[in-house]
Amino acid sequence: MKPAVLLIDDNTEMLKAISDELVQLYAVITTTNGQEALEVLRHEAIQLIISDVMMPVLDGYEVCKFVKSSLEYSHIPVILLTAKNTLRSKITGLELGADAYIEKPFDVEYLLVQMANLLTNRNKLREYFLQSPLSQIRSIAHTKSEELFLEKLNNAILLHIDSQSLDIDKLVALTNMSRTSLFRKIKAISGLTPNELINITRLKKAAELMAEDDFKVYEIAYMVGFNSQTSFGRSFFRQFGITPKEFQKRKQSEKNN
Template identity: 55%
Template structure:
């Protein structure tokens, strides 16, 4: 699926689509070998070095990166450090592949933020397990965040940079939460980010579009108010930016599996327990 954001075409996978894996290696045979092994389960993109890979990331939303260490122009260590220090990409898990099997080499890769370090020669089955585990764990965290009314957005952070970004994003939404017209345009302006950059970051880190995330933030703020038990439901729906209580109720039930009234009753019952 592709969406035009500003002057850029942002590509991102739908739920039913394969996860996108970026494979970075200057060896054509290795690229083909790993791609052939992965393409049944994943959509595989290729790059010959770190510089080329960064250009790919400017236009593609990627769920995981597999990179060789020894490459021209920009090696795997430098590339990994760039990924983990760049806000737009810092959430993407990185698997480093290398023939270097020294402990110091492993430590260097992990210190630069690599999520997994795989030595060459490696078993394709072992690499498949590492990829699957990283992607599944990330998706579970995202799903748990979306379905848990009181879970803070920073629970989906994968780095300190992500945590700082998400806290600023949450604060920005909260300050403007009663504004019914709050959308990605307003959010990008208030976050001092370009719309394509903000869109790509939010979509990648949460599996949600900015507008979906704004709506989820409204519902989570409403859940917090309901948990406090001090305001009426119609008051809460207005405070968090809904035009009508019925619309708010439908969205709340769809997101969390119960109506605002039922949620309020459940929280009240919990507080009464000895």
Template identity: 50%
Template sequence: MYNNDITRSTILVADDHQDILDFLAEDLGEHYDVVKANNGQEVLNLIADHHVDLIVSDIMMPYIDGYELCTRLKENISYSHIPFIMLTAKNNLQSKIEGLKYGADAYVEKPFSPSYLQAQIDSLLRNRRHMRQHYSQSPIVPLNSIALNKSDRTFLEKLNRLILDNISEHSLCVDMLADNMNMSRPTLYRKIKALSDLSPNELINITRLKKAAELLLEGELKIYEISTMVGFNSSSHFTRNFQKQFGVSPKEYAE
């Protein structure tokens, strides 16, 4: 089952053999928007200007090979969330281990079945969508559950702590988060959107509601006290938000 989102995902494919690159682009182009690159350096140049949902890259390329490319991207907080599939003609176990050690999310041997590669792509993208939905819809699932690597987990844990430390502030906003995360506002927006499929303000709101759910289960505070503690102007506004997000009222959840 291929990606059937209303907005097509963008796949960046990299290979220094033009015929393979064209074949990949043509085949994947039926289901995704495709951006092409001939080497790792081109990927780094392109990714700064294109929103990319997933990368498919050969290992053996000039200038910057697939291993180094994967390492650079996974170590860069702006791009570490992007799933990375390695393509290689090497089919021994050690090569697979090397690929995964460099941070690749999947490893596909050449020659490969186009339908197998598409299934791998769709599986990675679909799993990420399910993780985001599960996080948004469940009162108890933590923010770091949507991270698939160490860099993103560290980023999300820092972001979550920052929101929780300022949760009672009505003025908590994207600019304040960006300043404290040492990121520009656009970079923070893109990162949060890519990881959670939420805007920063939506993420702040859900974090408030999840903290409220935790306090409701403890049963020591009244609903209006909790709504104030997590930064809502009124308990009625809090109740509407909680019901809309989790499908149950705060009172029902507490009971």
């Protein structure tokens, strides 16, 4: 699926011109002011926002401030477009959490590169997190608010990690977020569903315990919520490409050397 991009500009000609350039690579949703944009955010899983700064009703700075200060939306990258080329205006945008600041007029190719970089860098961090048994979930955070959210979520999972019944409904209760909001937030930051995140958190906790070498593999399997050593082994190998015993042996060897 194409990444969903929210494009905001009160100049309808500019809006159409930029949209026409983006539709080949992105699913573009357009609005003509910030208030309309906030309504879109409540109903659509947006992955990147491009906003003009000078707009009626709610300007780009206000949109950026709302997005970056909101637990539900702070993970979304924001690119601000503006005809203002003063240092003060750039500083204002960056202080509000904007991920990029582009002056008008601009080359669309430059905008496309900025967009691709923001999304690609996030994907690289996710891939490393998914492939490395001992990488921490906070490594995929891009902002302090994302880091705090992920740590809260991780702690909630770890608190109940030995429970085989741990699922999204329990996470909803533990995080005080709606089911829809929690699902979107987890998916947007990690690329995982809540149940997938629970599973990989189990596996990473298991890897941590195996690296410490204080328990047998079968003991660890039950400690992190698996109903058998066999299902744990299959899940671990499928995720990291190595069996639990091989991983534990490798970590023992590293300690001895």
